[in-house]
Amino acid sequence: MPTPSTAQSLRTTPEGLLWEPSERWVRGRKGDVTVVDSRHPVLVWEPGVPVPLYAFPRAEVREDLLRPAKNPPVGTHTGSTVFYDLEVAGELLENAAWAFPADDLAGHIAFEWFQRTGRGLDHWYEEEEQIFVHPRDPHKRVDALPSSRHVVVEIGGRVVADTRRPVLLFETGLPTRYYLPREDVRLDLFRPSDRHTGCPYKGTAEYWSWHGEHGGSDVPPDVVWSYPEPLPAVGAIKGLLAFYDEVVDITVDGERLERPVTPFTRTPR
Missing domain, CATH: 2.170.150.40 (Domain of unknown function (DUF427))
Known part of the structure; x- marks a missing residue:
């Protein structure tokens, strides 16, 4: 605010x-x-x-x-x-x-x-x-920047994504989100969800839930999302996949990130 x-x-x-x-x-x-x-x-x-x-x-x-x-x-x-x-x-x-x-x-x-x-x-x-959802805040910025950082995502100790071509989304008041190419994500370990949400800054998102056989039993549903047709201002994230930093383990350039505490920490709904 x-x-x-x-x-x-x-x-x-x-x-x-x-x-x-x-x-x-x-x-x-x-x-x-x-x-x-x-x-x-x-x-x-x-x-x-x-x-x-x-x-x-x-x-x-x-x-x-x-x-x-x-x-x-x-x-x-x-x-x-x-x-x-x-x-x-x-x-x-x-x-x-x-x-x-x-x-x-x-x-x-x-x-x-x-x-x-x-x-x-x-x-x-x-x-x-x-x-959608609420007016856009003129004092808030949302920037989607292509990067060459090395991003690794793990669930229950299992690597589910590994890329050197992420798009980093910086949104005022929220942790950095790492949007990853589908080819670099083990999407076979997830099932599509029927959930869709609207965001006034990014558009309408679709979701996937964890379905891996080992680990990740405490991962809430809808942990992965994507914007198939994002708003023009964040067009760089089109079709890419992002994970809730709050409930998975993300390593960036060899440094394990601390899980942030946000309203999404307990459950990303």
Whole structure:
């Protein structure tokens, strides 16, 4: 999460929210119905939440589709006092939107994103590009750099990947991820998963789970992933395979890396 020292445009509310104006044209839809069409969105960071969300001027929201929430939640969002149900095409979506009580954000409405919380609006666009899960953080970098480092991956003491042509992905706030050519990975030791996830920085990922006969009994499912059609900014990782550093052993140029501690440490889901 950014802090006021990282960008002059960030403002802080008494409730502990950080926010800043965005110049992006943002639209949110439920099915084929456009609920938000905003050229004046603001990005909001809630305390303890590493990713931002958008809030929109009421004039750029279909308020005619909002209803006072019948069963408003408690403690779901920072200082939220007013929740709304969303009614679209005869379907009522409970607590799909809310208003922050902060004076700075008076007159703005925020929405849940279906791909993140399982409710709310299910299609979002910045300009003409569809985005997923949550807004992209303008204070975060994601760089995919081809490398000649020697990367070896082991599970239960067994080498499952060995390459000298990785692509290193550096993403603010996360450990370095090593994307490896398929030819250099023992993919025969893994089974395809039916899991897919969306990332606003990289695209849609597909997964594999460990199926080796020896070792790795404590490896959680979906330990390997790939982006078959990544977003253009990280096109260098297309089709390559990456492992969760948190649950496998990775050696880079002869140095065994410590397993990082992240939200994915216990289980990469």
